[in-house]
Amino acid sequence: MVSLLCMSENQLIQDCIKGNSRAQRMFYKRFASTVYGICLRYAKNPMEAEDTMQEAFIKVFKYLKDYQGAGSLEGWVRRVAVNTAITQYRKGLKGKYDAQVEEQWHLSDQSFDQMAAEYTMEEMLNCIQALPDGYRTVFNLYVVEGYKHKEIADMLGIDANTSKSQLSRAKVHLQNALLNLSRQRIKKEEYYGKFIESAR
Numbered sequence: 001m002v003s004l005l006c007m008s009e010n011q012l013i014q015d016c017i018k019g020n021s022r023a024q025r026m027f028y029k030r031f032a033s034t035v036y037g038i039c040l041r042y043a044k045n046p047m048e049a050e051d052t053m054q055e056a057f058i059k060v061f062k063y064l065k066d067y068q069g070a071g072s073l074e075g076w077v078r079r080v081a082v083n084t085a086i087t088q089y090r091k092g093l094k095g096k097y098d099a100q101v102e103e104q105w106h107l108s109d110q111s112f113d114q115m116a117a118e119y120t121m122e123e124m125l126n127c128i129q130a131l132p133d134g135y136r137t138v139f140n141l142y143v144v145e146g147y148k149h150k151e152i153a154d155m156l157g158i159d160a161n162t163s164k165s166q167l168s169r170a171k172v173h174l175q176n177a178l179l180n181l182s183r184q185r186i187k188k189e190e191y192y193g194k195f196i197e198s199a200r
Contacts, residue, residue, distance in 0.1 A: 013027075035081045042088075042137060055088065139171070
């Protein structure tokens with residue numbers, strides 16, 4: 001019997017399709033962190049991310065037989081995870097997006113990227129999770145996954161202009177959240193500065 005540690009990707013896939021539990025556990029361990037990271041970006045909290053992750057792996061194992069080897073296996077798994085997150089989002093959607101773009105909030109990609117670079121991944125993730133559902137979903141699809149507004153509109157059943165509006169608003173929300181983090185940092189620095197001075 002071929003060791004699972006030495007198993008080729010194709011062998012791993014075939015054994016997973018056959019229902020080999022050891023192969024499925026290996027597959028899960030291989031992609032768990034990637035899938036969880038994707039689900040965490042779309043979820044409101046870790047518990048919701050874990051639920052989406054489990055649902056994503058159910059779909060992965062169900063449709064693994066349809067993977068034809070076009071593109072990387074990780075890329076295919078990532079797409080399943082993103083699609084699962086979108087499906088979960090749409091299930092919880094109480095109403096439609098506002099199709100009217102009554103405001104235009106502008107924040108250039110360059111200025112946003114420069115601001116985001118000043119914060120840790122954990123800080124960014126916390127701010128992204130705090131976004132309203134629609135903003136968070138569009139932001140992830142456009143900025144992280146690289147989809148175009150027309151593609152996002154088709155995926156979410158909205159107008160392309162609505163996708164653009166949601167992205168603009170998401171960036172403004174994130175900008176404000178990051179500015180609040182900066183203020184908190186300054187307050188902490190001032191507090192510790194005074195504490196050190198008083199201790200001398």
